Amino acid sequence: MTHRTDIARDHARPALPTQLRTALQLAELGLPVLPLREGKVPFGNCRTCKHSACGDRPHMKAGGPCECPAPCHGWAAATTDPDILTSPAWARAWRQAQAVAYHPGGAALTVVDLDHADAIAWARENLPATKTVTTTRGEHWIYLGTMTSHNAVRPGVDIKSAWSYARWLGPGTGKMALLPDAVRALAVKEPATAAPATSAVVVPAPPGDAVCRHRSPAYLERGIAMAEQRITEASEAIHRTVYRTFLVVLSAHGWCGCLTDNHIGRLFTAAQEKGESLRHCEVAWSNARMKLGM
Structure with a gap:
């Protein structure tokens, strides 16, 4: 039975700010959120970190959560x-917030931020269809991965994923697709001058390696086979085993561009079995890439 005192107490509770209510709903869905002030930018540093006295960059490079009591350091x-x-x-911050953002x-x-009609037209011709959110000037195309x-990967196109934030503008329409290689390729900078047609493309090797070992099919095949076996033979902690196996594969074979969709598909198949x-x-693979800074 509800007592009148309980009803009076509920009515006495202050209503949550609209932006905070939205943020809490998004957080329940697993979206890390933060408030945006006027101008659609994050709130400034707290007193301890005024003018970035704490050193934002190392904090952001670590990819960890902000340790300040108030919203600070942007996406972090x-x-x-x-x-x-x-x-x-x-x-x-919530009382002053003009919008909600998420990481x-x-x-x-990954959000492909298309700033105008020309950018949208380009995306429709070159990228697979996915969930789309209308923005004030263009569209957000959202992919899983x-x-x-990267900003300005082409005219009117920004990529917002790790170490960035995007404004929440609603759930959008359409079915979300997996992050395609066509989007990842946008982040690869073209060389300043074209190489001669007869020159071979040289892939930078990890520190300490004079030659990319993964050019040997046997080396790569052995690594993928061992990873499949590790997942298949796991008898417990499957989630953890899959993530750690993906991390090992990426750390050993993910820097030289030798992994193909077939290799990744084999790992996913083993995990799904x-x-x-x-x-x-997809989440485990993306988290492993983010952990390694890929």
């Missing part, structure tokens, strides 16, 4: 923790 403040979002330290990379997503963020969903495989 994004969180799914309702206790942080509703804490007194964040209250002032795509933290949710294993994580990569490093152990009961993992395609969604979990």
Whole structure:
């Protein structure tokens, strides 16, 4: 039975700011969120970090959550923790917030930000269809998968994923597709001058390696086979085994561009045969890439 005192107490509770209510709903869906102030930019540094006195870059390079009590350091403040979002330290920011942003990379997503009609036309001709969100000037195309963020990869096109934030503008329409190689390729800078037609393309080797070992088919095949076996023979902690196996494969074979869709498909198949969903495989792969800074 509800007592009148309980009803009076509920009515006495202050209503949550609209932006905070939206943020809490998104956090429940697994999207790390943060408030944006006027001008659609994150709130400034707290007193401790005024003018970046703490050194934002190392903090951001680590990819860890912001340790300041109030929203600070842009995307690094994004969180799914309702206790942080509703804490007194964040209250002032939510009262002043003009919009809500989220960290795509933290949710294993990549946003292709298309700023005008020409960029949208280009995307429709060159990128696979995916979930689309209308923005004030163009569209956000959202893919499942994580990569490093890059601005101005072509006229009117930005990529927002790891180490970045995107404004929440609604759920959008369409079915989300996996992050295609065509988007990853946008982040690869063209050489300043074209190489002669007879020159071979040289792939930078990891420190300490004079030659890319992965040019040997046997070396790469052995690594993929061992990874498949490790997943197949796992009897417990399947989630953890899949993620750690992906991490090992990427750390050994992911820097030289030798991994193909066939190799990745074999790993995903082994994981799915152990009961993992395609969604979990994609998230585990993206998280492993993000962990290694790929």
